[in-house]
Amino acid sequence: MIDNCSFKEPFVIGLFYGTAKPCNHEFLLDFINDVHSIEEGFAYEGKQMTVKISAFICDAPARAFIKNVKGHAGCSGCEKCIQHGVWLDKITFPETNASLRTHASFIAKDDEDHHLGETPLTDLSIGMVSAFPLDYMHLVCLGVMRRLLKIWTKGPLRTRLGPRVVKEISNRLEALRPSVPLEFARKPRPLREVDRWKASEFRQFLLYSRPLVLLGKLPDEQYKNFLLFSVSLHILLHPILSTSYCDYAQELLVLFVNHYGQLYGRDMITYNVHGLVHLPNDVKKFGVLDSISCFPFENYLGHLKRMVRKPSSPLQQVIRRMTSYAVVVFTGEEGVAMIPEVWCVGDNRCYWPPFKTVQRFERALLSCEPPKENWALYDMQIL
Numbered sequence: 297m298i299d300n301c302s303f304k305e306p307f308v309i310g311l312f313y314g315t316a317k318p319c320n321h322e323f324l325l326d327f328i329n330d331v332h333s334i335e336e337g338f339a340y341e342g343k344q345m346t347v348k349i350s351a352f353i354c355d356a357p358a359r360a361f362i363k364n365v366k367g368h369a370g371c372s373g374c375e376k377c378i379q380h381g382v383w384l385d386k387i388t389f390p391e392t393n394a395s396l397r398t399h400a401s402f403i404a405k406d407d408e409d410h411h412l413g414e415t416p417l418t419d420l421s422i423g424m425v426s427a428f429p430l431d432y433m434h435l436v437c438l439g440v441m442r443r444l445l446k447i448w449t450k451g452p453l454r455t456r457l458g459p460r461v462v463k464e465i466s467n468r469l470e471a472l473r474p475s476v477p478l479e480f481a482r483k484p485r486p487l488r489e490v491d492r493w494k495a496s497e498f499r500q501f502l503l504y505s506r507p508l509v510l511l512g513k514l515p516d517e518q519y520k521n522f523l524l525f526s527v528s529l530h531i532l533l534h535p536i537l538s539t540s541y542c543d544y545a546q547e548l549l550v551l552f553v554n555h556y557g558q559l560y561g562r563d564m565i566t567y568n569v570h571g572l573v574h575l576p577n578d579v580k581k582f583g584v585l586d587s588i589s590c591f592p593f594e595n596y597l598g599h600l601k602r603m604v605r606k607p608s609s610p611l612q613q614v615i616r617r618m619t620s621y622a623v624v625v626f627t628g629e630e631g632v633a634m635i636p637e638v639w640c641v642g643d644n645r646c647y648w649p650p651f652k653t654v655q656r657f658e659r660a661l662l663s664c665e666p667p668k669e670n671w672a673l674y675d676m677q678i679l
């Protein structure tokens with residue numbers, strides 16, 4: 297995805313396929329060579345363009361893999377600070393003010409326990425710590441928010457809510473369904489379905505539903521603890537508040553993590569909970585958390601997966617469908633059009649983008665832009 301461009305959509309620069317993740321980092325070499333060839337700049341339509349890598353957006357296992365460092369379940373697994381985790385049936389990271397890692401300390405391998413070996417990414421002109429922000433979709437939505445809901449519904453008796461309260465919260469969630477605007481991809485679902493909630497549903501609960509459904513239902517201490525988490529995330533996701541109150545969000549998150557340990561047990565301060573204290577630093581460098589989240593990439597991955605329609609030769613299928621077009625005739629209308637195959641839904645329906653300008657439409661057409669949820673669907677036949 298290009299950062300300083302009005303067209304902010306992911307696009308493919310390389311695909312890997314295998315029965316497991318790659319056994320070494322060789323698959324990164326083509327990418328690194330490409331970066332070297334364009335970072336000096338190139339001419340495009342009479343202008344000199346330069347390319348600079350801003351950030352690598354990945355989940356924690358992928359970040360650890362490409363950096364060749366310990367994973368988040370390892371004792372030196374925090375990518376942002378130097379602390380050796382405490383083993384309490386699982387690795388925990390209780391410190392909230394440990395020394396921060398730097399690019400220099402990464403290159404010098406000051407913390408030997410953190411590294412598994414070399415990574416070819418050090419050949420690039422990037423900060424090996426700062427260019428790898430923590431992703432809030434996995435850390436916050438699928439991480440801490442999901443963990444809290446599981447503690448409240450299925451956790452230890454000491455902090456678990458009674459079945460009647462869980463039912464009341466679910467009733468409130470379901471009562472919100474008719475009032476949820478179209479901008480939200482999904483309507484709230486009851487807590488009994490929490491195992492099937494998507495990341496966007498945890499985000500909706502954390503940022504929008506929470507004030508209505510939890511008020512008066514959580515014990516006071518747990519509610520106040522949750523407010524620290526929810527309010528600080530509001531700040532870090534807000535374009536104006538995040539510039540003025542980033543340090544305040546940092547204080548709230550440190551307070552949240554420490555209080556969380558007292559409430560739910562120190563063994564619950566795992567990688568995701570601890571990682572919250574590092575989010576404000578990423579926001580200071582990159583802007584709001586949405587600018588460095590996996591949400592757009594996960595959505596795009598869904599489009600790529602739908603291009604694979606049979607088990608054999610998946611890469612070939614994706615490449616062919618990303619670059620192939622179909623001529624379609626619209627049912628009941630006189631129009632005939634050539635559209636990217638990725639806009640087709642089976643053989644008799646297709647998406648059509650809502651763009652008002654010819655330039656924007658052509659860009660979507662020529663780049664085979666994956667369809668969005670707000671695109672209209674039309675009946676058609678492929679000629």
Ligand SMILES: [Zn+2]
Pocket residue numbers: 374375376377378389570571574
């Ligand atoms: Zn840390």
